[in-house]
Amino acid sequence: MDKRLSAILWTLVVTLVIFLLLIYVGGNMMGIERLQTGENPVLRFVFVIVGLLIAFLVYYFTRENEAWEVGTREVVWMAIGAALYAVFSWLFNGTVFVVPSLSQVALRPAIAIPMFFGYAFGPVVGFFTGAVGNMFGDALTGFGLSPQWSIGNGLVGFIAGLALLFSDKKKSMDTVLWVSGVLSVLAVVIFFLNRNVPNMLFFDPANNIFGDATISLFAGISILVGFVLVLIVRFAFGQNVDVAAAVTWGMLGNILGIGFAAISDIWINGFSPAAAIVGEFLPAAGPNLIFAAILVPVLVAAYAAVQRQSGR
Template sequence: MKKVWSVVLSLAAVLAFFLGIWLIGRIINPSLNLDQTALLRFVFVGVGLLIVFVVYLLTKNSKMWEVGTRQVVYMAIGAALYAILSYLFNGTVFVVPSVSQVALRPAIAIPMFFGYAFGPVVGFFTGAVGNMFGDALTGFGLSPQWSIGNGLVGFVAGLAWLFTDKKKSLNVVLIVSAVLAALATVLYLVNPNTANGVFFDAANNIFGDAKISLGAGLSLVVGFVIVLLVRFIFHKNIDVAAAVTWAMLGNILGIGFAAVSDIWINGYSPVVALVGEFIPSAGPNLIFAAILVPLLVGAYASIQKQTGR
């Protein structure tokens, strides 16, 4: 009973932070107020929270659901780090062509790592609350459903804890990720002229009608290949291999959840949502996952060795 309440309170805390950031943020910065789709956005927030709770009910005997003082501290640290790094990289460094502003975000490695290292609840809180705070700090506007998607990235990365022998899970995760990446890429190849709805270049008479670049369209496959290489290069280091592989699946499912929600929230067609939002967001994330997650896992292992934990 204690475990279920700790999970419920953690999910309730995510919702409370979301509401607080929105209600207080819009007073400080009017651009943080949500439009008439506010209720629908929070419906998808609820769907995301429900997904986490259902997975908990199905796997509640696992130790990965323990939420004590240590996990709460990790949540706070993870969310703070992700918020600050998201603020630094959300549209301030690079922008990948898409139907909405999607920055190259090395910060995505934070919820991936925190989920894998400290469990799915920590990963979910880190990604969801950290992204929401990061958006508020940036001041571009809030997208609660995308913050939940970021939370699911960390959540799925933490599901590696379900397997005592993590190595046995990797092939299944790789196959599922490969199928999803291939399907999305085929959709891009069939629809290569999908419009970049927020790219405006008056000098060249471009007003939101430029097609997505080839590099952005193929970024998911490129990211998958890089993750695959890292997985096999580090085949003797199961923690690095598992962290990168599960982070990849988390990225595909979490960002996919956010992009698909925009079919209803923003009225996008499935092609626009998946080709214009999902691919150019999830693809670069995989590249950073392959590079940064192994570094974080290695650094954490070194700290554990030095402290004797």
């Protein structure tokens, strides 16, 4: 079997096995509550499989590209990335950092980690970092597991790493900006057409909020705020292609990866398409994008400095 194909298959299979062990062995057989998932566990894993297939198909149609090389170095980075993402996701998950939404959405500056690892070390590393790191982060938090959302996080890092497929990074960034801009505007239009969608999670008894408050204006337009910040970074760092490309591709990964997870809840949780976009996607993807525009450049610059000092 081709070495690249073998590495990709092993990565995807290991990811699936980890998910199954956590939920079906730890959650169901051993009865560990924090490792249990909600309703429709089979359907959740259907979307896990769909996400894995998406990653495989992208690999298959671009399999000649060197971006798919996976060796010992990449495996080490997978483990480091997943561990870092798990710990920092746990630190920022929970009610202290919760964003009013239809489901458990928190402010997550840690989203910059799978974006950076994907761009710096390739889409396979980014996928594993996002998917496995998010799964363990949720397990540490103790709110239950949503494997399809972990796959969505994996796609964030995976898509960020697709920048390595293109020899002309500047040209690819322009295309990504247009696609991301259109999707961001479309999501905000849906928000303004459906501002009456209530969240079903956020409770603030002191202010008489009992899960029936509508999604805030900031949550609704935050994805546009994030897009503008990414646009500023793109042109402010025009001479630093790595910073600009990492942020730009990370933005697309965030939109498509979190979008995948939110849309899956149309079938899993019975949300309407508008509720999934307004109540889940925007409160999650918008703040993510703002953090990405700020933190990804820092990580890329720090990594470049380390490389210069080490002579690599």
